[in-house]
Amino acid sequence: xxxxxxxSIRDLRAYYMLGDTVVKxxxxxxxxxxxxxxxxxxxxxxxxxxxxxxxxxxxxxYPGRITGGKVLFRGVDLVDLPEEExxxxxxxxxxxxxxxxxxxxDPLIRVGDQIVETIMSHFDLSKDEARxxxxxxxxxVGIPPQRFYDYPHQFSGGMRQRIMxxxxxxxxxxxxxxxxxxxxxxxxVQAQIMELFKKLKEELGLSIILxxxxxxxxxxxxxxxxxxxxxxLMEYGSSIDIYEKPxxxxxxxxxxxxxxIETSDMKLRxxxxxxxxxxxxxxxxxxxxxxxxxxxxxxSKEPPTVxxxxxxxxxxxxxxx
Amino acid sequence: MISLENLYKLARRRKLDFLLxxxxxxxxxxxxxxxxxxxxxxxxxxxxxxxxxxxxxxxQHFMGTDNLxxxxxxxxxxxxxxxxxxxxxxxxLSMSIGTLLGLIxxxxxxxxxxxxxxIMDSIYAFPGLILAIAVAAMLGPGVINTVVSISVVxxxxxxxxxRGQVLxxxxxxxxxxxxxxxxxxxxxxxxxxxxxxxxxxxxxxxMNIADAVLTEAGLSFLGLGVPAPxxxxxxxxxxxxxNLLAGYxxxxxxxxxxxxxxxxxxxLLSEGLNExxxxxxxx
Amino acid sequence: MASxxxxxxxxxxxxxxxxxxxxxxxxxxxxxxPGDPVLAIVGMKASPEQIERLRRExxxxxxxxxxxxxxxxxxxxxxxxxxMIWGRRPVVREIWDRFPATLExxxxxxxxxxxxxxxxxxxxxxxxETKVDVSLRLYxxxxxxxxxxxxxxxxxxxxxxxxxxxxxxxRKSPLVDVPVITGLYTLDSILSGSIVGFFDxxxxxxxxxxxxxxxxxxxxxxxxxxxxxxxxxxxxxRALLARGIPRDRVVFVHALKNxxxxxxxxxxxxxALLLAGAVLTETTFSWPGIGTFLVExxxxxxxxxxxxxxxxxxxxxxxxxxxxxxxxxIIDPRIRY
Numbered sequence: 001x002x003x004x005x006x007x008s009i010r011d012l013r014a015y016y017m018l019g020d021t022v023v024k025x026x027x028x029x030x031x032x033x034x035x036x037x038x039x040x041x042x043x044x045x046x047x048x049x050x051x052x053x054x055x056x057x058x059x060x061x062y063p064g065r066i067t068g069g070k071v072l073f074r075g076v077d078l079v080d081l082p083e084e085e086x087x088x089x090x091x092x093x094x095x096x097x098x099x100x101x102x103x104x105x106d107p108l109i110r111v112g113d114q115i116v117e118t119i120m121s122h123f124d125l126s127k128d129e130a131r132x133x134x135x136x137x138x139x140x141v142g143i144p145p146q147r148f149y150d151y152p153h154q155f156s157g158g159m160r161q162r163i164m165x166x167x168x169x170x171x172x173x174x175x176x177x178x179x180x181x182x183x184x185x186x187x188x189v190q191a192q193i194m195e196l197f198k199k200l201k202e203e204l205g206l207s208i209i210l211x212x213x214x215x216x217x218x219x220x221x222x223x224x225x226x227x228x229x230x231x232x233l234m235e236y237g238s239s240i241d242i243y244e245k246p247x248x249x250x251x252x253x254x255x256x257x258x259x260x261i262e263t264s265d266m267k268l269r270x271x272x273x274x275x276x277x278x279x280x281x282x283x284x285x286x287x288x289x290x291x292x293x294x295x296x297x298x299x300s301k302e303p304p305t306v307x308x309x310x311x312x313x314x315x316x317x318x319x320x321x
Numbered sequence: 322m323i324s325l326e327n328l329y330k331l332a333r334r335r336k337l338d339f340l341l342x343x344x345x346x347x348x349x350x351x352x353x354x355x356x357x358x359x360x361x362x363x364x365x366x367x368x369x370x371x372x373x374x375x376x377x378x379x380x381q382h383f384m385g386t387d388n389l390x391x392x393x394x395x396x397x398x399x400x401x402x403x404x405x406x407x408x409x410x411x412x413x414l415s416m417s418i419g420t421l422l423g424l425i426x427x428x429x430x431x432x433x434x435x436x437x438x439x440i441m442d443s444i445y446a447f448p449g450l451i452l453a454i455a456v457a458a459m460l461g462p463g464v465i466n467t468v469v470s471i472s473v474v475x476x477x478x479x480x481x482x483x484r485g486q487v488l489x490x491x492x493x494x495x496x497x498x499x500x501x502x503x504x505x506x507x508x509x510x511x512x513x514x515x516x517x518x519x520x521x522x523x524x525x526x527x528m529n530i531a532d533a534v535l536t537e538a539g540l541s542f543l544g545l546g547v548p549a550p551x552x553x554x555x556x557x558x559x560x561x562x563x564n565l566l567a568g569y570x571x572x573x574x575x576x577x578x579x580x581x582x583x584x585x586x587x588x589l590l591s592e593g594l595n596e597x598x599x600x601x602x603x604x
Numbered sequence: 605m606a607s608x609x610x611x612x613x614x615x616x617x618x619x620x621x622x623x624x625x626x627x628x629x630x631x632x633x634x635x636x637x638p639g640d641p642v643l644a645i646v647g648m649k650a651s652p653e654q655i656e657r658l659r660r661e662x663x664x665x666x667x668x669x670x671x672x673x674x675x676x677x678x679x680x681x682x683x684x685x686x687x688m689i690w691g692r693r694p695v696v697r698e699i700w701d702r703f704p705a706t707l708e709x710x711x712x713x714x715x716x717x718x719x720x721x722x723x724x725x726x727x728x729x730x731x732x733e734t735k736v737d738v739s740l741r742l743y744x745x746x747x748x749x750x751x752x753x754x755x756x757x758x759x760x761x762x763x764x765x766x767x768x769x770x771x772x773x774x775r776k777s778p779l780v781d782v783p784v785i786t787g788l789y790t791l792d793s794i795l796s797g798s799i800v801g802f803f804d805x806x807x808x809x810x811x812x813x814x815x816x817x818x819x820x821x822x823x824x825x826x827x828x829x830x831x832x833x834x835x836x837x838x839x840x841x842r843a844l845l846a847r848g849i850p851r852d853r854v855v856f857v858h859a860l861k862n863x864x865x866x867x868x869x870x871x872x873x874x875x876a877l878l879l880a881g882a883v884l885t886e887t888t889f890s891w892p893g894i895g896t897f898l899v900e901x902x903x904x905x906x907x908x909x910x911x912x913x914x915x916x917x918x919x920x921x922x923x924x925x926x927x928x929x930x931x932x933x934i935i936d937p938r939i940r941y
Contacts (some may be wrong), residue, residue, distance in 0.1 A: 059845055061837075062732075083851070091848025098846075103839040106858050107938060108865075118847045151937040167847060177846075337738060443625040446873065447921055450880035451898075455633050455914045458902040535751055539884055542753050543899050558753055562888075566772065570761055577754030584749035592745060 005072075006174055006207050007033040007056070012069035014048075014055040021279045025051035027231035028069070030305065031312065033175070033207050033224070038197065040210040040218030040239070042254065043228035044275050049211045052228070053177045056209070057090050073175070092122045095168035099180035101160035105152035111163050112138075112148030115170055122171045137166040141196060158189035162196070169200060176200075179211040194221050216258045219243055227251045230276050230286035237311025247313045250287050285316070293317060338596035345527075345589025352583050356401040365392035367399040367552045375569050385571035387557070388564055397575050399552035404583065407464065407547070408533040411472035412526065418472070419479025424510065426480070427487025438484070445477035449532070450539050457540055462548040470545075471536050475529055482525060483518065490514050524595040531587035538580045554580045611933050619926045624676075626918035631675055634911045635668065662907065684912030689904055695912035699894060704787025705775060706893030709816065710882050712809050716817025717878075721824020721867075726860065728825070729832035740825060747822030752881055756815040756888035763811060770811050773890035780804045812889040816881050823877065827870055832863040868932050872925035879917065 014026040025048040033039045043049040054060050056071055058078060071078040073093065078086065090096075098104050106114060115134035119125060125133070135145035141162040152160060161181060168176050178197070182190035198221055200206050212218055218225050219239055226236040227250060235248040246252045253271040273290035276282055282289050288298035295316060303316045355362070364383075365371045370390035378385045384393035426437040444452065453470040460466035490513045538555030540546035547553050554576035561572030642658050643650075659665050663674055678685065684695035728740040764772035775789055776782070782801035785792045790809070793801030835841065836859055844854045883895030890896065894913060901909040933939040 054842075057846055059842055061842075087845075087848050087850060089848070090846055096843070096846035098839055098843055100839055104843040106840050106844070106862065108861055108936065109858075117849065121847075121849050121853075153938050164843070171848070439621055440625055440629075443622050443629065446622070446876060446925060447626060447629075447918065448876040448880035448883075450883060451914070451917050454883070454898065454902070455630065455910075458910055459633055531749060535749070538751055538753075539880075542884065543887060545899075545902065555751075555753075558751075558757070562753075562757060565757055565761060566765055568765060573754075573757055577751060577757065580751045581749055581754055584751065585746055588745045588749050 005032040006035045006037075006074065007209075008070070008072040009056070010070040010072065012052070012055060012071060013067045014051050014060060014064060015067045016051075016060075016064045018063060018279075023278045024231050024281065025064070025278055026055055027281075029228070029231075029233045030069075031224075031226055031233060031236045033209060035174070035207055036201060036205045037224060038201055038208045038210055038222045039224040039226065040212060040222035041226045041228055042212055042215045042218050044213060046230075046275050046278065047228040048231040048278065049213075049228045050179050053096070053179045053209065053211045056177060057094055057096055058086050059090075059096075088122075091118060091171050091173065093173050094175045094177065095171065095173040097161070097164045097168050097176060097178040097181045100184050101157055101164050102184065104164055105160060107152050110149050110151055111155070112150075115163070115167050118167045119170050133170060134166075137170040138163070140169070141166040142192075157185050158192065161185060161189075161193055165193070165196060165200075169204065169206070172204070173206070175207045175209065177209045177211070180213070181210070182217070183213070190217075197221060215254045227254065230281050231278055232286055232314060233305075233312065234287065234315065235311065235313050241309075241311055247308065247311070247318055248287075248315045249291050249293050249317070253290075253292075285314075335596055338593045340593075341589045342593030342597060345586045345591070345593055348582055348586030349527075349590055352401050352579075352586065353405060355398050356405045359398050359402055363392075363395040363398040365395040367391060367395040368550055375564065375572075377569075378571055384575045385569075387561065387572045388569075393557075393572060393575055396552040396557055397554070397579055400554045400557065400576060400579070401583075403464075403547055403551055403553045404534060404537055404580075407467050407471065407537050408530050411468045411537075412475065412529050412533055414468065414472035415475035415529070416479050416526065419476040420483045422476070423480040423483025424487060424514075427484045427491065434484075437480070441477040441480045444473070445481070449474040450536055453536055453540055454543065454545055457545040462545065464547050464551070467537065467540060467546045470540065471533055474536060475533065478525065478529060482521070483514075486514055486518050490517060520598045521595075524591050524598065526591075527587045527594065528591035531584045531591065534580060534584045534587065608933060611939065612930055615926060615929050615933075619922055622925075623919065623922045626922060627676060627679060627915065628672075630911065630914050630918055631672055634907075634914075635664075635671060679915060684915060685908040687901075687909045688906045689901075695909050698897070698909060699913060699916050701787075702892060702894050702897045705891060706882055706886065706895060708775075708788045708790065708805075708809065709812055709885060709891055709893060710878050712813035713816030713820065713882065713885070714878055716813050717820035717824055720817065720821035721828050722860075724821070724825040725828020726832055726855070728829040729836060729863075730855065732833055737829075740829065744822045744825040744829075747818055747820075747825070750819050750822075752815060752819050752884040753888045755819060756811070756885060759811045759815055760889075771808050772811065775805065775808050775892060776801075777804050777808075812885050812891055815888070816878070816885045820874070820877060820881055823870075823874060824867065827867045828863060831866040832859060835859045835863045838862075865932070865936055868928065868935065872928040875924045875928070876921055879921070 009032070010030050012026055012029045013024070016023040016025060027048070029048075029052060031039070041049045041052060051060065051064065054064070055066055056078070058066065058081075060066070066079055069079065073089070078089065081089070105111065109117075112131070112134055115137065116127065116130045119130040119133050120127070123130070131148075135148060138145050138148070143159060143162050143166065147155070152163075155163065161184075165176075165181075181197075182193050185193065194217065197208055197210070201208060210218065210222055215225070215227075222239050224237065225239045225242045227234045227242075227248065229250050235242065235246070235251045242251060243255070246255055250271070257270050271290055276286060276289070282299070284297070284299045284301050285291070285303050288294050291298065297316055301316075303314050305312055305314045306318050308318055368391070371392050372382065372386050372390050374386060374388050374390040376382055376386040376390075382392050382394065384397060387393055387396070422437055422441070426434040453474050456473055457466060457470040460469060490509070493513075537546060538558070541553045541555035542559045544556070544559065546555060549556065557576040558573045558580070561569065561574075561576070565573050642655055642662070642664065656665075663671055666674070682696065684699070686692045686694055687698055724740045724743060728737045731737055759770075760772040763770040771777070780798075780801055782789060782793045782798050782805075783796050785795050789805035790802060793799075793805055836855075841854060841859055844858055845851065849858075882893065883898070885891065886893045886895035887899055894916070898910065898913045901913070
């Protein structure tokens with residue numbers, strides 16, 4: 001890899017403190033995202049992937065807390081940054097796009113004004129200048145600028161997500177965290193939004209962390225793929241490597257579960273069992289109760305994170321080899 | 322449903338709500354005991370002048386005497402009878418009429434429902450105390466008239482609750498099935514609607530009494546409630562006002578504090594019960 | 605915007621049945637309830653001729669239907685009949701003389717209650733499940749259960765009798781003379797440039813509006829708290845923060861504006877509480893508004909005036925709930941389309 005790291009996450013831990021129980025949603029995750037790179041974090045619901053996204057911008061919902069690790073953004077550790085400094089980074093350096101575009105806009109304020117507000121809170125511009133900027137970005141994401149004065153409820157889901165993206169890029173950030181940005185949308189709109197992401201990456205040199213449950217979608221757009229399971233990052237590497245040679249049994253399971261019309265085998269495959277309760281995760285490797293290659297050691301010891309030909313794997317199968 | 326064990330678990334989980342319920346319940350309990358045992362615990366006859374007028378609180382008169390030389394403490398104790406009787410009877414009356422109308426409206430639907438609903442909504446939108454004042458003014462003073470005046474105000478509360486329940490239950494599949502199988506109205510009522518309403522009934526009921534206590538006190542404060550010389554907190558509060566500015570605070574203060582205490586008691590009880598019985602709904 | 609107009613027209617049309625129901629309700633209470641107004645007015649000792657004359661004058665000799673039609677027709681002409689005592693003035697005039705006092709009190713009481721409610725509600729919502737939240741929750745319960753006359757009399761005792769810093773009765777000092785223009789003394793004194801008059805009016809308003817405001821604030825504390833907690837949990841709040849909009853702006857502009865909508869929808873009903881509260885506040889502070897007027901005329905058995913005043917309250921409630929709904933539609937763009 002020749003790209004320099006824009007974001008380096010090291011042993012990040014984000015827990016929810018619910019009275020006596022501690023939900024370890026993100027438990028020791030490390031990976032790098034380079035400049036101009038799309039990194040997809042794939043996992044089932046409850047794997048901690050959304051928590052990871054929120055932890056990076058330090059917007060964990062109560063009672064969530066970052067309990068350890070580092071989030072190095074251009075060399076600065078965001079975990080230690082005071083809230084005022086963090087507010088300057090949010091939006092300006094790192095933006096976020098969330099799952100449900102229907103509820104992600106303030107329903108009482110015209111969309112144009114919401115974009116203007118975002119721009120003006122980061123740049124010292126007059127209202128007119130900010131407006132021109134806003135219209136430029138509306139155009140860029142494919143919204144006619146004459147809809148500046150419309151309210152959120154007057155747009156379709158896909159249009160709203162475009163507006164969210166316009167706002168995310170209007171401050172010219174380096175990194176966008178997109179948490180299931182197309183899950184609430186239909187397939188065609190989904191493809192359009194993904195094309196938009198690719199275009200933005202190429203035209204603006206953006207890095208994107210795409211959080212999704214859909215590994216097929218991740219394969220299409222992402223340069224790198226990380227697979228999360230029960231708060232752990234099981235495997236992380238370039239999407240081609242992972243597609244061609246998945247190492248972790250869980251990654252293999254996910255890939256096998258993708259319906260493939262090219263193979264004659266039309267049976268719908270899936271991974272047996274359910275994801276664990278993060279308040280009391282299984283001992284050892286968290287995937288072991290569902291793993292077809294389970295060994296004795298898997299239930300007693302947590303596998304180490306191993307670097308293997310430019311990819312990260314957390315499995316004893318690799319360690320043993 | 323609500324088993325003791327469940328209640329205990331919930332109580333542990335929400336200590337505060339349990340505390341609210343206990344504090345509210347205790348206040349209500351004390352006032353009820355006061356009302357029942359009034360003849361045994363009150364030191365003097367509340368109707369008679371027993372000493373000089375306007376005596377400040379002392380060993381002899383724990384809460385002083387009023388402008389007619391009556392013992393304020395005894396009047397406060399007997400006053401609990403008036404307020405408890407009036408509010409309980411009127412709330413039960415509202416509940417019965419409101420429930421009946423709500424059932425009729427919910428079951429018959431169509432035009433009956435339309436008419437009843439708009440009438441109830443109009444009453445609900447009208448200031449409760451002013452409605453009670455209008456009715457009381459026309460009926461004239463009297464205990465039963467006060468009961469009627471107050472009960473009119475709260476009929477819509479129960480009407481809306483029961484009607485809403487009937488409609489939602491009616492739309493649920495299992496009742497449709499029951500109706501299809503030939504279940505009668507009263508079966509539906511007892512088997513499907515009552516179990517849904519029962520857990521919220523104590524909550525609504527005690528909230529309603531808290532409100533009724535204030536309305537009753539308001540009516541008698543305005544001279545439209547129970548006639549003198551029946552001991553009544555609202556009336557005694559008003560009676561003391563003319564001497565208040567001269568510094569004889571005890572005549573008004575004690576009855577007034579009891580009005581507020583009782584209203585708080587029922588509110589806390591309602592609030593706490595709501596959390597304990599229906600924990601999904603937060604305040 | 606055309607649909608906003610359509611909404612308003614529909615809402616106005618819906619107000620008409622409500623007014624009719626309320627007027628009918630008042631009619632029912634005044635005529636059909638068992639108390640006989642004539643006997644109540646003239647007393648048991650009146651001669652049959654006297655009773656008959658009064659009965660005819662009030663139109664009570666006609667059938668109920670005729671009486672009802674007369675009654676509704678009169679109200680729609682803007683006529684509420686004539687008072688039965690003291691100069692027999694038209695009831696409408698009597699009410700208009702006293703309405704400004706009630707209006708001024710309710711405006712100030714309302715402002716106090718909303719200010720306290722917003723402050724406490726937002727504070728509680730920002731620190732959910734903490735000691736602050738619990739105390740404010742208790743405040744909400746206690747404030748609602750406070751009996752207005754008791755709180756008012758405590759204020760009179762402390763500020764009027766012991767500290768002697770605020771007047772305990774009336775709307776103005778006897779020696780302060782401000783020409784009556786609107787009847788709202790604060791406004792009138794500004795219009796006529798009287799600084800003394802303005803502060804005198806405020807000085808008199810202080811205790812009554814504080815009393816009314818505190819008691820009503822409990823409801824707002826709870827409403828604002830609940831609604832704010834819900835809004836703060838919404839996705840768009842997180843999205844705003846994620847875009848780096850300053851937290852204070854997110855809370856006090858975006859969240860508060862959204863949290864206020866459910867509060868606003870409740871305001872029609874709150875207005876009813878405000879009016880009822882004003883009756884007790886007025887009587888406690890000898891405030892010469894409609895509330896004291898109504899109670900006084902009930903004592904004098906001034907039957908037409910009592911009926912007219914209740915009708916006035918009914919119309920007021922209907923119009924305010926209409927106004928609240930229209931304001932709501934203007935603020936919330938989702939309603940319009």
